[in-house]
Amino acid sequence: MAARLVHVDDSSTRESLGSSPCALVIGNFDGVHRGHQAILREAVAHARTAGLEAAVLTFAPHPAAVVGRGAPPLLTTVARRAELVGALGVDCLYVRHFDAAFAAWEPEHFARVLVAEMLLARFVVVGENFRFGAKRRGDLALLRLLGPTLGFGVRVAGVASDERGPFSSTRAREAIASGDLAEAERVLGRPHEATGVVVRGDQRGRTLQFPTANLDGVTELLPPRGVYAVTVDRDEGERGFVPLAAGVTNLGVRPTVDGARLTIEAHLFDFSGDLYDARLRVHWRHRLRDERKFASLDELKAQIARDVADARAWLAQA
Numbered sequence: 628m629a630a631r632l633v634h635v636d637d638s639s640t641r642e643s644l645g646s647s648p649c650a651l652v653i654g655n656f657d658g659v660h661r662g663h664q665a666i667l668r669e670a671v672a673h674a675r676t677a678g679l680e681a682a683v684l685t686f687a688p689h690p691a692a693v694v695g696r697g698a699p700p701l702l703t704t705v706a707r708r709a710e711l712v713g714a715l716g717v718d719c720l721y722v723r724h725f726d727a728a729f730a731a732w733e734p735e736h737f738a739r740v741l742v743a744e745m746l747l748a749r750f751v752v753v754g755e756n757f758r759f760g761a762k763r764r765g766d767l768a769l770l771r772l773l774g775p776t777l778g779f780g781v782r783v784a785g786v787a788s789d790e791r792g793p794f795s796s797t798r799a800r801e802a803i804a805s806g807d808l809a810e811a812e813r814v815l816g817r818p819h820e821a822t823g824v825v826v827r828g829d830q831r832g833r834t835l836q837f838p839t840a841n842l843d844g845v846t847e848l849l850p851p852r853g854v855y856a857v858t859v860d861r862d863e864g865e866r867g868f869v870p871l872a873a874g875v876t877n878l879g880v881r882p883t884v885d886g887a888r889l890t891i892e893a894h895l896f897d898f899s900g901d902l903y904d905a906r907l908r909v910h911w912r913h914r915l916r917d918e919r920k921f922a923s924l925d926e927l928k929a930q931i932a933r934d935v936a937d938a939r940a941w942l943a944q945a
Contacts, residue, residue, distance in 0.1 A: 629867070630683070630713035632706065636724040641745050649682040649719070650674035651748035652784075653757065655796070656685050658702035659711040661816045662794035665787040670752050671716035673782075679749055680718045684742075686725040694730050700800055700848035702815075704822065710867070721746060734765025735773065743777035752782045789813070806851045806914050818858075818910040821845045821891065825902045828892065837931050839877075839892035840902045842909065852879035852889075856913040856938035859893060862906035872898040875931075875938040876909060879918035883927045894931075896939065913941050 633644055652670045656663050667683070674681035687705055689698035703711065709720045723729065723741065732740075737760045742748045751770065759765040771781045786793050794814050802810035803819050811819045823842035840859075857876045860868035872895035880889055893909060915937050921927040 628713050629706075629710040630717045630720040632709040632720050632722065634722050634724065635741075635745070637728065639745065641747070644721075644745060646682075646719070646745065646747050647680045648747045648749050649680040650677065650750040650752070651682050651684055651742065651746055651779075652717075652752040653684045653742075653759075654754065655689060656683060656708055656712070657689070657699070658796045658799050658815055659708055660794045660796060660799055660814050662787040664715060664816060666752060666784040667712060667715045667717060669784075670750075673750060674718075675716075677750065681716055682719040682721060682746065682748075683712050683717055684721045684723060684746065687722050688725055690725050690730070693725055693727060699796070700804075701846055702796060702799060702803075702819070702848060704846060707820070707822065731761050734760030734769055736760070737765065738770060738773045739777055743779060748779045750780050750782065752784050754786075755783050800848060803848050803850050803911075806853065808850065808855075808911050808914055811911075818912050819847075819850070820908050820910050821847045821849060822906065822908045823891065825905045825907060827903060828890070836928070837894045837935070839894045840905075840907060842891040842893065842907060845891060849878060849891075850911055850914065852918045854878075854915045854918065854934050855911055856915060856941045857893060858910045858912060858942070859895060860908040860910070861902075862908070868906075868908050871907070872896055873938070873942050874898075875915070875934050876911075877918070882918065882920035883924070894935065896935070912945060913938075915941075 635644065650670050650673050652666060671681040692698035705722055712720055742751060753767065753770065755767060757767055767783065774781045788794060799811050799814040802814060808819065823845040825840045826843040828839065828841035855876045855878065858873050859871045861871040863869045874893050874895040876891060876893040878891050915934055921930060
């Protein structure tokens with residue numbers, strides 16, 4: 628079950644948030660990778676023992692989009708983060724709107740008004756490099772100093788790692804950008820995903836006998852152009868995203884037909900039906916090959932058939 632998603636802005640009050648005393652974990656949590664998961668499991672366990680809600684405070688847009696050099700590519704949407712942290716036992720995901728006015732809050736104001744008064748934190752978990760407040764003047768030492776006066780304790784989150792180093796959103800992004808989906812899955816603890824809405828394409832796939840669902844509105848970081856073995860879920864409303872089919876997806880500009888715009892076209896195995904306007908989630912499982920330009924549509928059709936066979940074979944043994 629997804630965590631309760633609560634948006635917080637300058638008009639929010641404790642009453643409008645409906646908040647309960649909580650163990651609060653603060654961070655961006657883009658990706659909810661294996662390092663994040665370890666922190667959240669520990670915080671949830673503490674919350675249960677102390678009779679508190681388990682809550683996460685994150686920010687949107689990413690603070691770097693407002694006070695830095697631009698936000699890094701997105702790994703997960705806020706809605707997906709609510710699903711992922713909820714699966715770990717988190718009760719509530721607070722999303723504080725981040726703008727220039729909020730960025731100017733003094734550290735003491737941040738800790739007193741947002742953390743203590745609005746969110747009713749009784750226990751706060753942050754990373755050792757945590758910074759907060761105007762010009763990032765607040766640090767872990769200040770938070771620990773303020774905590775007893777404001778009614779919360781402070782704990783520093785440990786860093787989970789493997790033989791390749793700490794799990795991090797940066798490490799996941801680098802793996803995805805290079806097409807190393809196995810490394811991305813190792814860091815995230817699941818395949819990387821893209822979510823969008825099925826729109827009408829030129830229906831060229833039907834003429835090639837490989838109809839595709841064309842995905843639009845994707846905001847997550849995409850791997851390099853190429854052909855991928857995938858699994859696909861469909862949004863079923865109150866039921867959430869439900870497994871739909873395995874398939875093969877072309878991510879690219881379709882050079883054989885002189886395409887120019889980047890498209891995401893998923894051919895679903897053993898599926899027939901109307902998917903227009905459906906919300907789909909594509910799990911990038913394995914990179915099959917680079918995108919290529921073929922001499923003819925017949926040559927392209929033959930390659931797609933090989934791609935389908937290769938994707939089926941890979942997914943069958945995955």
